[in-house]
Amino acid sequence: MEDLTRLLPPDVLADVLRRLDSPRRLAASRCVCKAWRGVVDAYRLLRTDLLPLSLGGIFTYIHGTDLPKYFSPVSSETIAPFDYLGTHDVESLTIMQHCNGLLLLGEEEVRVLNPATRQWACLPSPPPMFTPCMEGAHEIISSCTTDHDMYLVFDPMMSSEFKIFLIKYVPNHPSPDCNQLAKPEVHAREWPPSTFVFLVFSSETMEWEEKPFIREGDAAGTVGHMFQVDTPRHCYATYWRGALYVHQHDFLMRITLAGSKYQVIKLPTGLHEIEYDYSYVGKSEKGVYYTSLYGYDGLRYGYNGYGLRVWFLEESRGHMKWDLKCEVNLKPLLANFPWKCNDKPWALQHGNDDHSYTSRVLMEEKFDWGFDYYNPHEPVYIPRRYAISLLGFHPNKEVVFFHTPSKRVVAYHFDSSKIEDLGFLPTEHPGDVYISFPYMPCRTGELSDN
Known part of the structure; x- marks a missing residue:
């Protein structure tokens, strides 16, 4: 169907959009297409600086520390530390998830925090929950009835309400004793x-509620299979256009909030390379993306190094397909990069410092990418340690961030193969960054507790 609004002059379209009865509807209209977004921005119809639209x-x-660090442009506002929360409990300050400017903190004492406005809300403890098909699973592993992750959903362009999803998962690699007790x-x-x-959990009712979601597809x-599949280092999730995408084991769950349905999407995997558990699920310019690191087998390919793959999730009429956007060997890419640039626009905000850890600010111009041969019967190589850490995606550019062996944060534009050095992120060892969340400030909405 032809979009007749394209025939309107920009000033006429701007006058039409001004008649919308709320900033939230105007913000939603801004997301319809590039033409509408251009008119909204050019005529300054909406204060976009209040919305989570930029990184x-x-x-x-970082390994060796318990509290989060914030790496940002040197000219940006101070986001950390979270000392205004009035707690020194490390677990209460642990970032579990991020969604459109809000952070989900804590494991036992759970908060939702807006660092840009320094407002937060404390959540009541969730009640016990029932999950079909987990009956009797406690006979396999005692913690099976309590293994779960929490996920935050917040879309200020649609509503000021936020939701928390508590979703169970199957723990992997139970002990041999538990396997003996398992029922087939x-x-x-x-x-x-x-x-x-x-x-x-809904911020409107301030209550937890059990909600069934029906699976579409297989x-x-x-x-039993999930017991044998490694779980990711961190079960990242992302929210995109009314759906929550949750990483479990080797698949995603696409959870449609409005329809109370969900769908299983198998993750792409490599065929010949040594796979690692470094992977990241997030959103970027066009939707949901997935990236993973893998190691090159020196005997098979004649060289060693780390490879990076990035996929985009094509969604068409309910059919999901992974489109490989890029595949690159990072070793020659980083080796040839001009690292002799000292003044960079990004730096670490040293908030929430753990005084038991003293960072050693070292600049390593070279790093040993060598692999250790570990099995004389099987010609396979494994890395001595992880040298690269994935940091996530840029929210509105086709860019993936990672921490390099020289302890620099790099932005790799996988649509153009351009590489950009952002600055120095000090760690004890290369690869010490194990969880990360790209953050988009949001200055709309209010949270209840302050």
């Missing part, structure tokens, strides 16, 4: 279940 910085967790019928159950019951496998 503010990157929250990182538990192992044979499909995962995720055809009806998946989530606990959902399951990812069985409970």
